[in-house]
Amino acid sequence: GAVVSQHPSRVICKSGTSVKIECRSLDFQATTMFWYRQFPKQSLMLMATSNEGSKATYEQGVEKDKFLINHASLTLSTLTVTSAHPEDSSFYICSGLRDFQETQYFGPGTRLLVL
Amino acid sequence: GQQLNQSPQSMFIQEGEDVSMNCTSSSIFNTWLWYKQDPGEGPVLLIALYKAGELTSNGRLTAQFGITRKDSFLNISASIPSDVGIYFCAGLKAGTALIFGKGTTLSVSS
Numbered sequence: 001g002a003v004v005s006q007h008p009s010r011v012i013c014k015s016g017t018s019v020k021i022e023c024r025s026l027d028f029q030a031t032t033m034f035w036y037r038q039f040p041k042q043s044l045m046l047m048a049t050s051n052e053g054s055k056a057t058y059e060q061g062v063e064k065d066k067f068l069i070n071h072a073s074l075t076l077s078t079l080t081v082t083s084a085h086p087e088d089s090s091f092y093i094c095s096g097l098r099d100f101q102e103t104q105y106f107g108p109g110t111r112l113l114v115l
Numbered sequence: 116g117q118q119l120n121q122s123p124q125s126m127f128i129q130e131g132e133d134v135s136m137n138c139t140s141s142s143i144f145n146t147w148l149w150y151k152q153d154p155g156e157g158p159v160l161l162i163a164l165y166k167a168g169e170l171t172s173n174g175r176l177t178a179q180f181g182i183t184r185k186d187s188f189l190n191i192s193a194s195i196p197s198d199v200g201i202y203f204c205a206g207l208k209a210g211t212a213l214i215f216g217k218g219t220t221l222s223v224s225s
Contacts, residue, residue: 002160004157006157034212034213042217043118043203043215043216043217043218044158044203044215046212046213049212091155093157093158095213102145102146102165102207102209103146103148103160103163104148104160104205104207104213105160106150106157106158106159106160107157108156108157109155109156109157111155
């Protein structure tokens with residue numbers, strides 16, 4: 001149990017376009033989902049906390065208008081990178097919080113390359 | 116953002132050797148988690164610790180939640196080539212997001 005999927009696994013886009021990444025908890029309900037970004041050879045850095053049915057909470061330095069997060073159901077959260085630029089190229093990973101265990105389960109990640 | 120102090124940063128060992136890595140923090144956590152990440156993949160949960168002093172095993176892996184709630188260690192016994200990867204500790208306080216260590220890169224030579 002506690003499986004999280006992400007789609008797409010890899011995406012290449014042109015600068016200025018928008019990209020949507022989906023995060024789904026497949027076998028549990030996640031009232032809270034988290035979005036992380038990981039640059040090469042670095043640890044995961046939290047971007048935002050997404051609560052079902054409410055606005056996401058963004059970490060300092062993360063532009064909420066650029067990284068749009070929607071958590072419309074207990075099993076789906078989406079991250080949209082708007083007007084992507086090459087510096088947005090990174091590995092984006094989501095996680096779902098399994099409340100009763102206070103444990104986060106991670107998706108497989110989405111590799112974004114902006115040309 | 117805030118990060119935990121994880122050491123060592125990297126390890127190069129021979130197959131069959133035991134490995135130990137640890138994380139420390141200046142603040143208290145309610146939960147300590149250990150993850151392994153393979154290249155191009157998301158982190159996979161190895162062990163979760165919920166109580167101070169708790170010692171938990173998962174196969175060849177053993178982890179402990181420090182008594183002070185400010186530290187945790189992970190041991191891997193009799194390492195094998197597939198243990199190669201990056202190991203992250205993560206601390207969780209109630210109502211907050213995970214805080215990650217910088218990772219320990221493990222290389223195992225056969």
